[in-house]
Amino acid sequence: MSTADHPLPDDLQAEILALARAEPHPRSACVAALQRVQSRYRWISTHHLRDVARLLDMSPDDLDGIATCFNLLFRKPVGRHVILLCDSISCWIMGRDHLCDHLCRTLAIRPGETTEDGAITLLPTVCLGHCDHAPAMLVDDTLCGDVDLPMLARLTDTLTEEPPP
Amino acid sequence: MSPSDRPLTAMIDASAAPPDCTAYEKAGGWQATRKALKTCTPDDIIEIVTQSKLRGRGGAGFGTGQKWSFVPKKPASEQRKYLIANADEMEPGTFKDRLLLEGNPLQLIEGMLLAAYAIQASHGIVFLRGEYHLARRRLEQAIEDARHNGWLGENILGAGFSFDIHMHAGAGRYICGEETALLTALEGRRATPRSKPPFPQTGGLWGAPSVVNNVETLCNLPHIVTNGARWFLSLGTGADGGTKLYGVSGRVRRPGAWELPIGTPMREIIENHAAGMQPGYTLRAFLPGGASTAFLDATALDVAMDYSSVEKAGSRLGTGLAIILDDRTCPVGMLHNLEHFFAQESCGWCTPCRDGLPWVARLLAAIEDGTGESDDIEQLRRHTKMLGTPGRTFCAHAPGAMAPLASGLKLFRDDFAAHITGHGCPMRHAA
Amino acid sequence: MATIHLDGKPCAARSGTNLLQACLEAGADLPYFCWHPELGSVGACRQCAVRQFSGPEDKTGRIVMACMTPVTDGALLSINDAEAREFRENVIEWMMVNHPHDCPVCEEGGECHLQDMTAMTGHNKRRYRFTKRTHTSQNLGPFVKHEMNRCIACYRCVRFYHDYAGGEDLAVFASHDNVYFGRATDGTLENAFSGNLAEICPTGVFTDKPFSAAYSRKWDLSGAPSVCVHCATGCNIIVNARQDTVRRVLNRYNGEVNRYALCDLGRFGYGFVNAPTRIRAPLRVISEQQTPIPAQDALTRFARMAADGPVIGIGSSRASLETNFSLRALVGPDRFSTGQTRQEQTCTDCALSLLRAHPGAIPTLHDMESADAVLVLGEDVSATAPRLGLALRQSVRQPSFHAADAAKVPRWMDAAVRTLGAECPSALFIATPAPTELDSIARETVRTAPDNIARLGFAIAHRINPAAPPVPDMPDTDAAQADRIAATLVAAGKPLIVSGMQYGSPALMQAAASIASALATQNPAAGLSLVLPDCNSMGLTILGGLTLEDVLEKAATGEIATLVIAENDLSRRLDPSSLTKLKNDVPNIVLIDHTLTPLSRDAALVLPATPFTECTGTLVSQEGRIQRFFPAITPAAPVQAAWRWVRMLAEQISTNDETLPDRNPATDLRTWTRVDDVTAALSRACPALAEAINAAPNADYRADNQKIRSEPARASGRTVIRSHISVRDQPPPQNPDTPFSNSMEGAYSPDLPAALIPFFQVPSWNSGQSLTRFQQEIGGAMRGGDPGIRLFATPSDSPPEPPRTPDIPAAFTPRDDEMLLLPEGRLFGPEELSALSPSVAARSAADAPTLSLPAGTPYPPRMTLHLSDGPHDLATRPVTNLPDGIALCPPHMVMRAFAFPRTARLSPVTSAAAVTPGYAAPGHATPVTPSPLTPAPVTPIPVTPASGPTASVTPRRDRP
């Protein structure tokens, strides 16, 4: 049984309830609540989705309909690190496809997939608002600009070498 | 706040942390709030802003004062109303709001406070793009700071007006930037736009009167209130008042964003501020204000970048942040990238947008891949005709998507033909 | 009225509607998908584009969505405009991009709105050349089939299921061209209106699963206008049959009753008519086995029985007026029993007299939708009258309509109205012992025992009209609550009180009536609605007769030689010992029924009658609406309508006994040859039911001198389907009881009387969406007037009855030794006929009967319930807020004969206790954990007699 099958811990439940109470209607807090779950577990399991739905007085179906409509809420497991490589126009002009191909080759995955060791998930993303430093990417919470091959090499090295928690 | 020719960015130092409440005040911050809450009625503020001719910086360019005037006049204590900052900046090629959010979040907070006072809203919400982590941390800190110093909360300055700000981080959907979809998303529903009426100003969030303004729009307010409408008008070069954040990305020497008088021509922006094209590249065309504006070619470089001039030239000012197409980048590939984005970001609510845009994207992919057919150009043109006019689709997303395509089909006719007859892209995409 | 100019032609249009409605009402063909007359407009599909011009000078105009554009006087628009047409054709083409084009194997084929609209726009060439996106479909349970690839994403399904019917388990997932309509995971759709998806969905995504398994194209189905027999609401249906089997039931619009939706019991309950439990021949016991015998043999036997002595007839609340009346004519009014228990009859009599005396309105279902304050007093309507529950669900939208009016947003702008109504308070109050489905939309719910609910009701009546008697010993909190509810009801423009006999309590209904009449003294719009149990409870009650207890007494004293029981399973009404005694006391029991019941095992004679799908009959719904159903199948002998059996019995007796009752030639049943003769005799004999004969046109009705055709014009395969027997064309069966041809030959038009419309179809509109052409105005009455005749439509003008001091019950006191046993509100399973329908049985099998107990007290996972038929070992289910001292169990599913209320003893399970047969013992009962945001349940305080009733109150969460 993975942690995703455990009920949400009390502190997270309390946090979600607090979010809900701060809103005129609990459902307003649903995205924020799912983000909290994701920042702890990296993704939102069906079990956790159900827990959140119950806390917010929503049906799981209703909540899942919302969860699945957003790009950055993950309903499938992701790696320990998520690389969001911008695929919008300025980055494309500045050669992001080349970087993406390179990453895929070194990591032996396709966009949307996770490396075999579970270290890295590579996802394309919409313009990161860093076009003056295109190509850009978001590695977990860190924004990186002017990405080039040496930077990617350094990055993949550190991310894959880091021992799993 | 001292009048300056670049009020929005005067306090922003990219290499340092944003000003805290004290520094902000020392540099002229909170003056406007003092003036407004102590000496002005809400209607006075609406009047000043209307006089200043401030137009929305979120893309549509609607008069801000006029937008506010539709809000019911009841005092905040009698009616629940919302003032919402649209910080969902997701328009490809646009990075101006992040600059303001990261560089001087208190300026936004003060702008929101002034707007809220004008429309008598006691609830403020920042709808912030989820990917803007640094902006989020800084904004949260600024909100705390402002609360701590009494600029947010109950009975601000003892003037009887209460206002507080709540942060909502988006989870990644371009359509959330569209103001009605933004409201739906804030209600914890799937982000689909709403029909008008009711307009947000009368029936917005949870049915309550709500105003949605872009971050840059709001950041202008403290300066307008402090220095007056005339001062603001004088900052611009043409009919529009104030400054504008302009920017350039693509193969220029120094991509970036700068605060300039509204109406500055693109040539000046590219040559003086972005330091011209990179060596070996020449400008072929540009999208003047984000992905959903129409291509202009080099002949439009001297057009004043204000709302009506750009429109006259056949495009829109949009967000004011230009994307440059150089001579070594394939225009068909560029259009494919743009249309793929729009297709993916369609919310799925209305048929033409949901099922038309993916068709367009596939046609472009086929042409780029060398499997294009001669009729494909006609199919693309049909889509620009069917999807391009507002009112046919539910919201402005699909018309926005058609702007670059419709103009591109004309400007790059030969490139399309070459792709189809030559069964592939004649240009290797520059890496 | 406004005038709009449609392609240059002036047309009258109703102001307040939208251009799409106006075009359709003007008879124009304008395609649409997302708009639905009951769901309003949302502008999602973009199919209804027209060009609108701002004035005569405007030559360009602009493309607008007709469904989103209000009608304005003088509006100029063009449907034929080339660009508008091109756009509409494009919209269909986009919808078809990923559509599988699987019409040949699609259940919707031939009556598909998407097919119709595709043809209408002229899209006939596919230009998209890339691969289609595909989805996997889900198993949604026994009722609804899912084929997601056919989806065109019009959003109607979720708008109906979630927004309109309150279902929580259907949603939209993902986004862009990948949107998915279904459940989060496979599983049975839980909402009681799921079957409507088959009609709401304009293509073949959601289809009727049982129909799908016995599929036939629409043009091969014959239809009959009918009335649902599974509860007393009186929803109108169409029964579709092919050959000798019923294939499906469809909604039949009645603007005042069910309108566009039917509950799943009504849609899927018909299965009993095809089931092996049907009786197909006369039976008698030969060597301890019911054995088929020739009809004449049966009749001769009956004649011999009748010679033994007095014959008593027992009718039934699930049988037509014709069945009941013919039996009464056979035995005489003094020897006719309604087949109801005394308690049941007391309640139905009480309901009838309260409705007759009510000075205010007796609302139709449609009226209820616009009630602006509703009090439900002691009835779980979602279980006993689901369609009525759906109407109440709409009533809470009234404040949002008012908000929309104030904001000048038209009421049909669905999404906008819902946005504006987001914060509007509901004015629905629900007082029931156990949680109900409507609780989530109620402003306040009251959880307490039926007696206490009645007391609350009387207290409210007293607050409204001080002349009504006060309730002694009301605790302050209850009095305050009575004040609150009374104030809301008084302030309302159209208040409504709903009650019923689910808990077997006349006091509840009296309390409800007393509130309603107190309101009516100030506001004639004040409505009263009382829910009755069976499809003809009301008709039977008006007819009147002995109770079952009266029959038992007569039997015990040897006064009965022969009992003729028509369509009544006494084992559901009498407990086993009474039934055994009855069987011992009566020498001859003759049963006339369509379906085998436990009772038929012991009957000396069983005569095969027709169910509602095979005969003509008349029913009276709980709102006093007399309605007629017609046969979809003409039965083959010896099966025949119950009244025909009764007539034959009468003929038998008269040949050997000249002293039989009722020799009056006017009502002599031996002269009846057609059902219309029976109904006419009934109308003459029973003044209160004089209108019965007018409930629908009779069998002589002809349109253009022809019978009405029962099949769409292209019925195929009449010979082919019998080709393994003979290729000779068979003439269609002739049925003297209907005006239908039973074939594709005959008259048909939207102007037929609404009670006689066997299917909906007009040129270019082959799906049920063609309904708009059959209505006077969209959403209004049918062209020929809505079917049925209302008995209580005008408030009684008889002088108000002298104020009678009602019997205000004493407050409920929980007992230590016994629980008050009340019916669990359960839709699938308890109802007699639908329980025999395979799809309904499958639906209810997932939900084994349990014993619901107050969650406050810990109970073991299983307990033994001691009833008069012995102990029942049941899984327990904790129910939040269920008052102390009350237990719930599903009616008829634990003990077959079950009248509520009763008290019963509970004990820990001993190994000897019997497990209720027929149900797999479920595992541990899992309590439904409510959200912590729901206010903590107020534990009901045990009531002591001195303190009066105490209700546990759950006010609706009100946030700033």
Ligand SMILES: Cc1cc2nc3c(=O)[nH]c(=O)nc-3n(C[C@H](O)[C@H](O)[C@H](O)COP(=O)(O)O)c2cc1C
């Ligand atoms: C598809 C779409 C996306 C949009 N995205 C944004 C956005 O990211 N940020 C923004 O400020 N406005 C965006 N807008 C414009 C908003 O709808 C709205 O006009 C604006 O927030 C109003 O603020 P303003 O009057 O201050 O410009 C978008 C509009 C559309 C149609």
Ligand code: SF4
């Ligand atoms: S499933 Fe049917 S009703 Fe639902 S969106 Fe698709 S086509 Fe419309």
Ligand code: FES
């Ligand atoms: S019916 Fe008008 S947009 Fe769908």
